[in-house]
Amino acid sequence: MENQSASRVKTTETSFEMLEALFQEGEATREELEERLGMATSTVHRHLATLQEYGYVVRGPEGYRLSFKFLTFGGFLRREVPGYSMVKQKIDDLASQTDERAQFIIREGTDRVYLYTEIGDNPVQTGAHTGRRGPIHSSAAGKAIVAFLPAEEREQVIDSISLEQTGPNTITDPERLREDLAEIRERGYALNREESTAGVHAIGAPVTVNDDEIIGAISVSGPATRLKSDRLENELPDLVLAATNELELHIEHS
Numbered sequence: 383m384e385n386q387s388a389s390r391v392k393t394t395e396t397s398f399e400m401l402e403a404l405f406q407e408g409e410a411t412r413e414e415l416e417e418r419l420g421m422a423t424s425t426v427h428r429h430l431a432t433l434q435e436y437g438y439v440v441r442g443p444e445g446y447r448l449s450f451k452f453l454t455f456g457g458f459l460r461r462e463v464p465g466y467s468m469v470k471q472k473i474d475d476l477a478s479q480t481d482e483r484a485q486f487i488i489r490e491g492t493d494r495v496y497l498y499t500e501i502g503d504n505p506v507q508t509g510a511h512t513g514r515r516g517p518i519h520s521s522a523a524g525k526a527i528v529a530f531l532p533a534e535e536r537e538q539v540i541d542s543i544s545l546e547q548t549g550p551n552t553i554t555d556p557e558r559l560r561e562d563l564a565e566i567r568e569r570g571y572a573l574n575r576e577e578s579t580a581g582v583h584a585i586g587a588p589v590t591v592n593d594d595e596i597i598g599a600i601s602v603s604g605p606a607t608r609l610k611s612d613r614l615e616n617e618l619p620d621l622v623l624a625a626t627n628e629l630e631l632h633i634e635h636s
Contacts, residue, residue, distance in 0.1 A: 393429075396421070396425065396429055397429050397432070397433060399419055400415060400419065400426070400429050400430070400433065401433070401438065401439075401448065403415060403418055403419060404439065404446060404447060404448050405448060408447065409442065409444055409445045409446065409447040410445050410446060410447075411444075411445040411446070412426055412427060412430060412445075412446070414445065415430070415446070430446055434446075437449055437451045438451055438452070456513065460497055460498070463488070463497060463597060463598070464591060464597055464633045465597075465629060465632055465633040465636065466497075466498075468628075468629055468632045468633070468636075469486050469497070469498060469598075469629060470498055472486075472600065472625040472628060472629050473485065473486050473498055473499070473500050473600065473625075474500050475625065476500075476600070476602055476621060476622070476625055477500040477501055477502040478502055479502075479621055480502055480602050480604070480618065480621065481502035481503045481504045482501075482502050482504070482602050482603060482604035482608070482609070483499065483500070483501050483502070483510065483602070483603050483604065484499070484500055484501075484502075484600070484601070484602050484603075485497075485498065485499040485500075485510060485523065485600070485601055485603070486498045486499075486523075486589075486598055486599070486600055487521070487523040487524065487527075487586075487598055487599055487601065488527075488597070488598040489518055489524070489527050489528075489596075489598070490515075491542070492517065492518050492519075492539060492542050492543045492544070493515045493516065493517065493518055494515065494516050494517070494518045494521055494523060494524040494527075495513070495514070495515050496510055496511060496512055496513060496514045496515075497512065497598065498512060499511060499512055504608075510603070516548065516578065517543065517544070517545075517546060517548060518539070518543065519543050519545060519552075519553060519559060520548045520549060520552045520553070520574070520577045520578040521574055521577070521578045521584065521586065521601070522571075522572040522573060522574035522577075522584040522585050522586030522599075522601045522603070523572070523584075523586035523587075523598075523599035523600065523601035524586075524599070525562065525563065525566055525572040525574070525586070526566060526571060526572040526586040526587050526588045526599045526601070527588050527596055527598070527599045528540070528563060529563040529564075529566035529567050529572060529588070530566075530567060530588045530590065530596055531596065532594065536563070540556055540559060540560065541556075543556075543559075545559070548577070548578050548579070549576045549577050549578050549579050549580055549582075550576045550580050551575055551576045551577050552577045552578070553577065569619075570587060570619075570623060571585055571586065571587040571619050571622060571623060572585070572586045572587070573585055573614060573615075574586070574601075574603070575606070575614075576606060581605055581606050581607075582603055582604070582605060582606060583603065583604065583605070583606045583609035583610075583614055584601050584602065584603035584604070584609070585601060585602055585609075585614055585618045585619060585622055586599050586600065586601030586602075586622070587599060587600055587601075587619075587622050587623055587626045588626065589626050589629050589630055589633075590630060591630060591633050591634060597633075599626075600622055600625050600626050600629070601622070602618055602621070602622060
């Protein structure tokens with residue numbers, strides 16, 4: 383049986399490396415891509431020409447950039463999420479009610495992906511935006527999803543997570559993470575006290591349909607100075623859990 387490394391297609395990897403470079407740079411000339419990726423002129427030219435022909439790269443006066451074809455894909459995928467229009471409404475409502483940042487995330491492997499975010503009148507700036515990714519174990523919404531996965535699947539995720547530290551209080555020990563996930567299952571929501579970002583607290587709860595299918599999670603985040611224990615544990619749980627319950631009912635009956 384071929385191992386993962388042996389089964390990769392080198393030319394495809396090269397194209398993805400080029401796309402990643404353009405994503406990070408925003409725009410780059412062929413020469414800049416050659417230098418950054420350490421590739422020959424002919425190789426870069428062929429890949430850029432192919433990506434441009436298929437509509438994934440656009441050439442402008444200052445160089446090459448990604449095209450909005452990726453937005454076409456992303457928009458389609460987002461619309462495929464059950465109850466997405468209601469997801470947007472619930473997140474907008476939470477942001478307005480709390481004056482903080484509210485978001486809906488989904489899981490892909492061991493990553494969390496921000497599907498939709500909205501801010502209230504006094505939000506914390508954390509860099510969270512639609513499409514952003516991060517390790518699933520360091521956020522309230524991410525932990526809420528993992529906590530309520532079936533036991534076997536939950537263990538597979540825990541075993542696969544690198545448990546990298548992204549904030550001062552990130553859980554980096556698998557046994558400590560298991561304990562935290564058990565507490566989350568018991569109370570119905572997850573807390574994040576500077577686990578993903580210094581100075582930021584958050585609360586998150588899963589959205590479950592068809593009894594046990596988790597489609598994502600809703601969370602509210604804000605500065606630790608405002609989301610202190612009293613608000614984090616007494617005021618916000620009711621708001622977040624009400625939003626998830628209403629969303630679940632809408633999906634169930636739509």
